Amino acid sequence: MLESYLRERLKKKDILLMTHIVLGYPSFDDSFRIIETMVKAGVDLMELQIPFSDPIADGPVILRANQRALESGATVQGCFDLAEKATRAFDIPFLIMSYCNIPYRYGTKRFVSSMATRNLRGAIIPDLPPEEGQEYLNDMKEFDLAPILIISPTTTIERMKSLDNFARGFVYCIARKGVTGETTNFSDDLGVYLSQCREATSLPLALGFGIKEKADIDFLKGKAEIAVIGSQTIRTMEKKGIDSVGNFIRSLG
Amino acid sequence: MMNRGYYGKFGGAFIPEILFSTIEELVEGFLDARNSPGFWKKYTDIMSTYSCRPTPLTFAENLTKHFGGARIYIKREDLNHTGAHKLNNVMGQGLLVKRMGKTRVIAETGAGQHGVATATMAAKFGFRCTIYMGETDIARQRPNVFWMERLGAEVIPVKDGTRILKDAINEAFRDWVTNMDDTHYVLGTACGPHPFPEMVSYFQSIIGKEAQRQIVEREGKLPARVYACVGGGSNALGIFSGFLNDPVQLVGVEAGGKGLDTSRHASRLASKDASIGVAQGYKTYFLQDEDGQMKETQSVAAGLDYVGVSPILASLREEGRVRFEAASDREVLKALTLTVKKEGLIPALESAHAFAQAFKEAPDLSAEDIIVINQSGRGDKDIFTIADAYADPDWQEFIKKKAKDYRA
Numbered sequence: 001m002l003e004s005y006l007r008e009r010l011k012k013k014d015i016l017l018m019t020h021i022v023l024g025y026p027s028f029d030d031s032f033r034i035i036e037t038m039v040k041a042g043v044d045l046m047e048l049q050i051p052f053s054d055p056i057a058d059g060p061v062i063l064r065a066n067q068r069a070l071e072s073g074a075t076v077q078g079c080f081d082l083a084e085k086a087t088r089a090f091d092i093p094f095l096i097m098s099y100c101n102i103p104y105r106y107g108t109k110r111f112v113s114s115m116a117t118r119n120l121r122g123a124i125i126p127d128l129p130p131e132e133g134q135e136y137l138n139d140m141k142e143f144d145l146a147p148i149l150i151i152s153p154t155t156t157i158e159r160m161k162s163l164d165n166f167a168r169g170f171v172y173c174i175a176r177k178g179v180t181g182e183t184t185n186f187s188d189d190l191g192v193y194l195s196q197c198r199e200a201t202s203l204p205l206a207l208g209f210g211i212k213e214k215a216d217i218d219f220l221k222g223k224a225e226i227a228v229i230g231s232q233t234i235r236t237m238e239k240k241g242i243d244s245v246g247n248f249i250r251s252l253g
Numbered sequence: 254m255m256n257r258g259y260y261g262k263f264g265g266a267f268i269p270e271i272l273f274s275t276i277e278e279l280v281e282g283f284l285d286a287r288n289s290p291g292f293w294k295k296y297t298d299i300m301s302t303y304s305c306r307p308t309p310l311t312f313a314e315n316l317t318k319h320f321g322g323a324r325i326y327i328k329r330e331d332l333n334h335t336g337a338h339k340l341n342n343v344m345g346q347g348l349l350v351k352r353m354g355k356t357r358v359i360a361e362t363g364a365g366q367h368g369v370a371t372a373t374m375a376a377k378f379g380f381r382c383t384i385y386m387g388e389t390d391i392a393r394q395r396p397n398v399f400w401m402e403r404l405g406a407e408v409i410p411v412k413d414g415t416r417i418l419k420d421a422i423n424e425a426f427r428d429w430v431t432n433m434d435d436t437h438y439v440l441g442t443a444c445g446p447h448p449f450p451e452m453v454s455y456f457q458s459i460i461g462k463e464a465q466r467q468i469v470e471r472e473g474k475l476p477a478r479v480y481a482c483v484g485g486g487s488n489a490l491g492i493f494s495g496f497l498n499d500p501v502q503l504v505g506v507e508a509g510g511k512g513l514d515t516s517r518h519a520s521r522l523a524s525k526d527a528s529i530g531v532a533q534g535y536k537t538y539f540l541q542d543e544d545g546q547m548k549e550t551q552s553v554a555a556g557l558d559y560v561g562v563s564p565i566l567a568s569l570r571e572e573g574r575v576r577f578e579a580a581s582d583r584e585v586l587k588a589l590t591l592t593v594k595k596e597g598l599i600p601a602l603e604s605a606h607a608f609a610q611a612f613k614e615a616p617d618l619s620a621e622d623i624i625v626i627n628q629s630g631r632g633d634k635d636i637f638t639i640a641d642a643y644a645d646p647d648w649q650e651f652i653k654k655k656a657k658d659y660r661a
Binding site: 052053054055056057059060063064067070075076099100101102104105106126127128129131132149150151152153154155156159163174177178179182 | 265266267268269270271272273274275413414419420423426427430431432433528530531532533534539541543544545546547
């Protein structure tokens with residue numbers, strides 16, 4: 001179970017690190033090398049994004065990575081193959097991240113069972129609120145996978161509590177309004193928001209959107225259990241190459 | 254909001270959590286306005302004093318004679334201020350924005366008509382305004398960009414994705430999830446998450462209400478068929494709404510582009526190429542591949558060049574209430590040429606799709622039958638595209654000379 005893995009891991013570390021990559025960007029071979037580099041650098045779990053043509057919650061860095069991956073021929077099948085290779089090779093939990101249309105077209109149940117077969121542990125689907133995702137939530141439950149739900153600073157406390165009824169594994173708290181990859185202000189307001197999230201759920205809290213450096217992660221210690229790094233590792237790879245991603249991740253610890 | 258905004262199995266609100274409370278607020282704001290006595294009157298008042306409502310219903314005597322079949326009437330949405338039906342929706346949403354106390358509006362635009370309408374509304378109501386427009390559409394509809402900027406809007410070219418309407422919608426959503434506190438997203442068509450399809454159709458229903466009354470006043474009976482072009486579907490839903498409960502055949506005409514036997518079209522409901530999917534916040538028929546990636550679409554008319562279609566229309570097709578056809582780029586130019594010559598009317602390339610289909614069917618109907626075509630917009634905005642299609646040598650000479658003048 002994802003949550004118990006996280007709890008175990010948290011006995012040894014103050015805060016866990018979840019990284020994100022877009023599968024097939026720049027290529028599937030490179031994606032595997034990036035995963036390997038990240039695991040060796042000590043990340044605790046990873047989200048593997050299946051690219052989508054219209055990723056409305058993503059900012060320019062991840063949006064373009066989605067497009068490049070599709071232009072170089074990334075398919076859902078190719079992504080599952082790579083995800084399977086990763087779960088066989090490395091001993092950390094991997095989650096799938098994608099947009100609703102990808103599982104919908106694949107067939108929600110078939111998609112969920114494909115994740116389970118490949119030993120993936122859960123999924124994040126930002127444009128599928130529980131109101132629209134009843135079938136998906138039931139399938140995830142049946143295959144014992146964690147549907148990771150999202151809480152935002154505009155979510156009311158009552159709604160946070162209702163989302164908690166459907167969430168498993170951990171809850172993904174987005175740090176601010178906007179899309180991925182923009183700057184976040186790590187301030188007292190963020191602390192207050194996280195303490196509200198804490199009241200609404202007993203699951204571990206992950207915080208993402210805009211984490212760029214060690215100071216951001218230090219700020220989160222004691223306030224969240226997982227720090228999520230997305231756009232920044234893509235930027236690092238684009239500027240300095242795949243090998244530098246390992247150094248970047250080690251610099252956060 | 255469980256299961257709200259569904260039309261059959263289409264619609265819904267597939268939105269990121271960050272927008273949940275904003276959408277809730279919009280749903281409440283819209284229902285509150287709609288239920289408030291006097292709101293519709295306020296809306297029709299502003300449409301009759303600031304725009305030209307009711308727009309006329311023109312009897313196309315020469316076209317009727319030419320085809321020798323049904324009596325052809327044209328609903329003149331081109332006579333709206335800013336030249337298209339788009340203003341109906343925009344002024345309605347503008348009144349809503351005032352009620353909700355927001356100070357900034359954003360919009361996507363394809364042909365630029367919705368962008369110009371939104372910029373116009375923002376100028377009149379004193380809102381700040383940002384318009385997202387695909388780079389490809391900017392290249393084919395530059396005059397509209399010029400006017401949006403004069404009207405005080407910031408026009409942001411969208412360089413990602415397929416660089417047309419769908420990508421402009423994505424960018425508008427990205428702006429909205431960041432700035433929703435003071436910003437309203439004036440979605441231009443009856444697509445997107447609930448309540449947009451319902452709200453946009455509500456404001457556009459003014460077309461159908463008028464057309465129904467006008468044709469009955471004029472002819473003493475209902476038309477046999479009503480034709481409208483379908484991009485997202487707002488002008489079609491607008492005019493169809495006046496006849497939904499009557500024994501009137503409703504025909505939606507999509508962009509056939511280079512032909513339905515090629516992949517270069519934007520026909521979701523008339524072709525077999527589309528399938529049900531979820532994107533841009535709603536469930537409908539999309540032109541997508543096996544994996545669910547949205548495909549490139551193609552049409553001579555930027556305003557019809559869209560990958561999805563209103564969930565309300567998808568449902569009306571499923572019920573068999575609306576028939577869908579496609580007109581190719583070539584047929585559209587032919588219909589446009591004939592309409593200009595015979596009636597002195599210049600329909601937009603988008604609207605000319607409805608004319609093209611009506612012309613195919615008019616000769617087979619009897620002189621007792623009436624058909625109504627919705628001229629959703631005027632075509633002078635399309636001068637560059639149309640001039641290219643005609644390969645008009647004098648126009649080309651003029652452009653060359655103009656370019657030379659600028660270099661001087």
